Amino acid sequence: MRYLFRPPGTEGASLLGLPWHQPLEEWDPELLITVPQRGISRHVVRFVASQGRVFALKEISEHLARHEYALLGAFEEEGLPSVSVLGICVDRPQGQDAILVTRYLEYSMSYRYLFSRPSARQSVDQLMDTLAVLLVRLHLAGVFWGDCSLSNTLFRLDAGALAAYLVDAETVERHPSLSRGQRHYDLDLARERVGAELLDLQFGELLPHGVDPIEVADSLPPRYASLWDEVTHEEVFQADEQRYRVAERLQRLNDLGFDVGEVELVTSDEGARLRVQTRVSSPGQHRRELFRLTGLEVQENQARRLLNDLRAYRAYLEQKAGAPVSEAAAGASWLTEVYQPVIDTIPPDLVGRLEPAEVFHEVLEHRWFLSEQAGRDVGTTAAARSYVRNVLPSTPAELTTPSVIVNRS
Template sequence: MSGSLNITSATADPALLDLPWNVPLDAWPNENIASLPKGLSRHLVRFAHLSGRVVAIKETTSEMAKREYEMLRTLQSLEIPCVEPLAVITNRTDEDGDPLNSVLVTRHLKFSLPYRALYSQALRPDTATRLVDALALLLVRVHMVGLFWGDVSLSNTLFRRDAGAFAAYLVDAETGQLYPGGLSNGQRENDLEIARVNIAGELMDLEAGGRVADELDPVNVSNGIVAAYRLLWKELTGSESFASSERWRITERVERLNHLGFDIEELAIKTDEFGTTVRIQPKVVDAGHHQRRLLRLTGLDAEENQARRLLNDLDSYGVAYGNPDADEEMMAHEWLVRVFEPVVRAIPRELKGKLEPAEVFHQLLDHRWYMAQNANRDIPLAEAVTSYVQDVLRHRRDEATVIDPATTPIDVQEPDDEDIDADEVGADADDWRLNV
């Protein structure tokens, strides 16, 4: 390696020095490259193996790489869903001493995919709508912390499955600008218009390539982000007035926000001079209501909709088997040990990269419910797991990291299908009906 290479990194990983930084990124050897689906980008982006994980490497200018690295670190500290920045590499030169572009290194987000990889043949309207709804929620969250994104698009976002919906993660932050005092309405509307135009263009591009269903209207779908954003923004930040006799509406407002996945840190409540009208307005709203409760009770880290689904199942288990004297934490531990963990252990090792555990459990609940409807009887959990693994999960593509097979096979002992039995998934959980 020639030249005085500079590496700025939040985590000390000596393996960074082993990558061929003296070679242009588009000429890196196959042994370093991981084959993952990627979205459109104005910069050259490649995925590489690093210390047993996959990282994304983007070529850009030194200033832009440093700026985006710091912006992503700031967004992480603000708990905004985004990719994790690992390092900035500057002062790259080739073997002849000629300068090479600087790069930004980020950790690949497991079980995430660009929007172009979320459909197998033609993008359906309902899938496109769910993607846009997820992006609208992400845009609301970044605006609430005062970030003007500047380049909102499906291409600059990664998506993870979230119990029938999607969770969106910000990928490209190079155009972002943080305003600690908050954004003006004009700035928010500007970002929203950028999103609408970009999404319409991206979907029209797919349409021109015959990659969308005939009934999908790119303009209608892109307009959907405007409607979804404004409804959510109003619910999270708007004030509300009602008669003092309707004070139950305060609790109703809080419950609506909790259902959307947000917690209220502070609620401003005012009455008029006659005490007949009450006005309320959320002051600070934090996302992840169900995520935090699930993490507190079980230690499981899941997306918001997944967490809501798992908590519903946990609560149903508590109703069916709960000891009135047992506290919530004890019941959650029992559910975790007797229901969730046995199901996850029952998934054959070669299929564990298909979906993350929380998504597997969510889909299993759906699968068990449909089995029960078709058979007109309760389905034991062990039977549902066996059916789901063989009929659904085995036929999905891996989404942990969609990469080519390893060149050197690994000899591992896989569990047989008959290992999935009532003893493994918890016999005591078989005679209660899951809440779906």
């Protein structure tokens, strides 16, 4: 047998003691953990925990395992939204299939879980928009998925919104760029699979009443087309408009969650033509800014919300001091005086229900709600106490990272 892990380190080494020579179906249940709300897979998939992390093990042919291992590794390096790959085990005894090892995406949810929530009806549009964003990102990177479906996607909360991640890359083809025909074929496959999955939910009485599976699936192509056009179209305007029109376009792309690479502006007597090269990496403008100021690593919408609070706090410090306060000083003070005290109010039995940054976002939302009721600003401290007492306990435990809540199989 041969093992290949990336990068070489303690994570891969900690799994070497597992019985890789045995078929996954025959592994001792004591070695495995159950992951709540996991999706459906056509392969044998098992989950293990080591060093506080959870890993997914999938048994597939060696050719597919090597193919997926290489692709997911490249996706991670490029910042594309996908699960993170750890390694593969090949040349197993008796001609057994290989095992692909990926890191479990913490705080993620399957589409089945999302549709089982009381707010599922309100989540349908959000879910389709999120899937369209994922497809656009992949297509900009020259990725033909070939099996885009809800089952092959995981979703995470991001400041009240959803972020989507590719889970299965077996059928993926990588090209320098995709033709219009390739993109539309991939989109047609996605529409068919989404429709079939939603019909299956409807047959099992898991789809909320009034949600039409075909109507929902048919809404994916126009959502995709609208976003693709916004991200890729060339803009023409008068030369004297160029300064604000360029800034406006870049801001619009950032608001949609896309980074901008190269900007080409061609001027002529007829006006100016703007071409924007959209980066294919996961959104990072606000994430990088927050990390620079505080060292916190969060998702993009969460970072946007936290930065807004940090900037408001900086303005408060400057007003209080009657003098300018540097970004670095404000970031350090906000982290210790505002953010961390909120996280510290979470009681031990509720730690892990949501990502810390998502908790802070919800506390800010709760503060606004309480302040509206009271007719005055109740403050973050009071809002945090009220939130962990009255709101956080109702958050489903299924969203907790499996390394915290797992049950032995």
